[in-house]
Amino acid sequence: MARDIGIDLGTANVLINVKGKGIVLNEPSVVAVDTQSGKVVAVGTEAYKMVGRTPGNIRSIRPLKDGVIADFDITEAMLEYFINKLNVKGFMSKPSILICAPTNITSIEQKAIIEAAEKSGGGKVYLEFEPKVAAVGAGLDIFQPQGNMIIDIGGGTSDVAVLSMGEIVTSRSLRLAGDKMDAAIVSYVKNKHKLLIGEHTAEQLKINIGAVYEADEKQTMQVRGRDIATGLPREVEVTATELQEALSDVMASIIAAAKEVLEMTPPELSADIIDRGVMLTGGGALLNGISQLFASELHVPVLTAEDPLDAVALGTGVLLDNIQHHKQY
Structure with missing residues (x-):
């Protein structure tokens, strides 16, 4: 079989x-x-x-x-x-x-x-x-007549949706997620430190010290790349605060999409979301401070799934x- x-x-x-x-x-x-x-x-x-x-x-x-x-x-x-x-x-x-x-x-x-x-x-x-599917995997009971909101930040897309009775009520999907964050980090390091780094290195920076809210300046990571002026290999220190700055535009777009979805949500379901909060899934949910950032912007409780990647x-x-x-x- x-x-x-x-x-x-x-x-x-x-x-x-x-x-x-x-x-x-x-x-x-x-x-x-x-x-x-x-x-x-x-x-x-x-x-x-x-x-x-x-x-x-x-x-x-x-x-x-x-x-x-x-x-x-x-x-x-x-x-x-x-x-x-x-x-x-x-x-x-x-x-x-x-x-x-x-x-x-x-x-x-x-x-x-x-x-x-x-x-x-x-x-x-x-x-x-x-x-x-992410909402079900995160343990939400989406088949009841109650509002559940999910923000799934993956590699290629960020999906924001409100679900009830097993179906999507309102949603927005952005082609802005992990890959665009990596590209933003590459661009930031190039402009700020005059250093060219690869997407692998940018991803490691994001995973190790990536932060989007009240970043800890003491968190740093050494990165190696190619100096723009000399063309020779060089190493620089990047801080979590710099990464917060690098990721701010991508995060602002995802927050704007979440606000749009909330604006389109029927009032009864909005009331449920205030009670139940918003669930974060996907690799983006692992960024430092992401639940605090969404909570401060959306004014609702925000939780991260137990296994956001899975x-x-x-x-x-x-x-x-x-x-x-x-x-x-």
Whole structure:
């Protein structure tokens, strides 16, 4: 028998939840390709190690951009590699797949995601919106007639949504998230310190000392890069306060989207959100001070999910069970 799987097809990482086993795969959404032969050289963690470090004939590609498929063939190859690695196919049957997408995705982009999952070895493919799945994975009971608000800050998109009765009532999806934060850090270090750093280094800065509210000036990290003037390698010290400054524009846009969603929310559901608070999920939820920043701007309690990085993948497992349950009746 094939085992049903839930896939969090993220811009930065792919997480796969196998029914009955939980999350069994968490690898970067990167594929290394030999440009001369067109062959896939490495997928996932191995390919991620090659980013910015490959010779001219090998290219590290991130096939998803801003939460949607930018390169269909490479996405299909990546999914096929991961699904085969897990050995979830049955002798005569294919696994059902539940896969997630941002809320502002077009019908053509939806079709591309479903098609990629089918071609990579899936049987029946279900598509669900990311904030709904993340809310379920974070432990919210979205199937009751009460308002639940979620802010999911991933790698390519930030999704803000209010849910009730198992459906999205109002939502906004921004193509502004972890990747744009990394780009903002690269730009800031270039302008402030006259140093060119790679996206890997920017990501490490964000993970280690990234802060968005009342940053601790004593928190610092040494980074190495190329001096703009001399072209030679150089090391500088970056502080958490500088990172707060670097990330301020991206955070302001996400806060503006959250305020928009709250303005469009029916009054009864708004009252529920004051009681229940807002749930933060995704990698962005791990930034220092992020819950305090949202709480001060939105004037409602803000909580961070227990496993913010795994919330979407955990939610796919719960929703897959629901789908299977409904099939039996």
